[in-house]
Amino acid sequence: MWYLERDGLGRLIGLLAERGYRVIGPTVRDGAVVLDEVTGLADLPAGVREVQGPGRYRLERTDDGRLFDWAHGPDAGKRFLFPPRERLTEIRRGREGMRAEPAPEEDDRPLALLGLRSCDLHAIAVQDRVFLELDERYRRRRERAVLIGVNCAVPGSTCFCVSMGTGPRCTAGFDLALTELAEGFALEVGSRLGAELRDALGVRAATDGERAEVEAIARAAAERMGRSLDVADMPGLLYRNREHPRWGDVGARCLACANCTMVCPTCFCHDVVDDVSLSGETATRTREWASCFSAEYSWAAGAVVRESHAARYLQWLTHKFASWIDQFGVSGCVGCGRCITWCPVGIDVTEEIAAIRASDGAVEVRTA
Numbered sequence: 266m267w268y269l270e271r272d273g274l275g276r277l278i279g280l281l282a283e284r285g286y287r288v289i290g291p292t293v294r295d296g297a298v299v300l301d302e303v304t305g306l307a308d309l310p311a312g313v314r315e316v317q318g319p320g321r322y323r324l325e326r327t328d329d330g331r332l333f334d335w336a337h338g339p340d341a342g343k344r345f346l347f348p349p350r351e352r353l354t355e356i357r358r359g360r361e362g363m364r365a366e367p368a369p370e371e372d373d374r375p376l377a378l379l380g381l382r383s384c385d386l387h388a389i390a391v392q393d394r395v396f397l398e399l400d401e402r403y404r405r406r407r408e409r410a411v412l413i414g415v416n417c418a419v420p421g422s423t424c425f426c427v428s429m430g431t432g433p434r435c436t437a438g439f440d441l442a443l444t445e446l447a448e449g450f451a452l453e454v455g456s457r458l459g460a461e462l463r464d465a466l467g468v469r470a471a472t473d474g475e476r477a478e479v480e481a482i483a484r485a486a487a488e489r490m491g492r493s494l495d496v497a498d499m500p501g502l503l504y505r506n507r508e509h510p511r512w513g514d515v516g517a518r519c520l521a522c523a524n525c526t527m528v529c530p531t532c533f534c535h536d537v538v539d540d541v542s543l544s545g546e547t548a549t550r551t552r553e554w555a556s557c558f559s560a561e562y563s564w565a566a567g568a569v570v571r572e573s574h575a576a577r578y579l580q581w582l583t584h585k586f587a588s589w590i591d592q593f594g595v596s597g598c599v600g601c602g603r604c605i606t607w608c609p610v611g612i613d614v615t616e617e618i619a620a621i622r623a624s625d626g627a628v629e630v631r632t633a
C-alpha cells in the first residue's frame with residue numbers, strides 16, 4: 266500500500282490525459298454526482314454528501330472539502346464501456362452496390378474511469394461475461410481502459426453490497442484503488458499498468474497507521490450498509506414462487522418506466538435499429554439500450570408475451586437474482602441500490618425479495 270498526497274490525484278488525472286486517456290470521473294451536474302470528463306481536482310465533487318432513499322436522491326453540501334464522501338449517483342462505468350446509443354454500421358450506395366463499414370468511434374481515446382466503487386468494478390466484471398467474447402467494440406474499449414476504484418467510506422442508504430459480496434472495499438478488477446484519508450489517499454495497485462502509474466506519480470509507502478486507517482474505514486462502511494438481503498438459495502426461492510401474490514402487488518405499483526434497468530450497472534439488454542435515408546443512398550445501424558420493462562421488448566410471434574407490469578417485474582427480478590446465475594455463474598445484482606433510489610415509486614428489491622421469502626412455501630404453486 267502507498268500514500269498519495271491530495272494533489273497527487275490531480276497529477277494522476279493530468280498524467281492520464283497526457284498519455285491520451287479520456288479521463289472520466291465524478292462531478293456534480295443537475296443536482297447529482299454523475300460521471301463525465303474531468304480535467305483536474307476542481308471538477309471533482311468536493312464537500313458533497315448524498316441523501317438517498319427509495320425514490321429519493323438529494324445532495325447536501327459540507328464544508329470539509331472531501332472528494333469521495335458519497336456512494337454513487339445514477340452513473341456507473343456501463344455508460345462509457347457500453348454506451349446507451351451507439352452507431353455500429355454505416356452503409357452507402359456506391360458504383361459497385363451497397364458498401365457497409367463499421368461506424369467510427371465518436372471518441373477513440375482510451376478510457377480512464379476514475380472513482381468507481383467496488384460494486385461498479387464487480388458490475389464491469391459481470392458485463393465482461395456478456396460482452397467481452399462477443400462484442401469487438403466493447404472488448405476494444407475494455408482492454409484499453411484504466412479502472413481506478415475508490416473505497417466507500419459513506420455508503421448510501423440503499424446500498425447492500427455486503428450482502429452480495431461485492432463491497433464496500435475494492436478487492437479486484439482495478440488498476441489502482443484509492444481510500445480517502447484526512448490529507449491524502451492510500452493507494453493500492455492491482456495491475457502492471459497500475460504499478461507503472463504509481464511509479465510515475467512518485468508516492469511513498471503507506472505507514473502502519475495509514476494502513477490501519479484504511480481497514481477501519483472499510484470496516485465502518487460495511488457496518489453502515491443501508492440495506493441487507495438474505496441471498497440463501499436465491500434461484501430456488503424465486504423459481505418456486507413464480508405464482509406468489511407479491512408479484513401482483515409490486516406490479517400494481519410499478520410504472521414500467523424502465524428507470525431501474527437504465528441505472529442498473531449490469532443490465533445489458535439492447536435493441537438494434539436500422540435507419541435508411543429518404544434517398545435510399547445511405548443507411549445506419551444503431552444499438553440502443555433496451556429494457557425488459559417496455560412492452561416492445563417482449564414482443565414475440567406477433568404479440569406482447571409479458572403484458573402486465575407484474576410479469577415484467579417478475580422477469581427482471583428473477584433474471585437478475587436467479588437465472589443470471591444459471592446463465593453466467595454469478596448474480597446479476599451487485600447490491601449498488603441504484604434501482605431503489607431511482608425508482609420513481611420507490612420499489613425496493615430487498616423489500617420485495619424479503620416479502621417473498623417471508624411467506625416462502627405458503628403459496629400454492631399451480632401446475633398444469
Ligand code: SF4
Nearest residue numbers: 529598599601602604
Ligand atoms: S438490480 Fe438494483 S441493486 Fe442490483 S445491481 Fe442492478 S441497480 Fe444495483
Ligand code: SF4
Nearest residue numbers: 519520522523525608
Ligand atoms: S420498478 Fe420502478 S423504476 Fe423499475 S420500471 Fe417499475 S416503476 Fe420504473
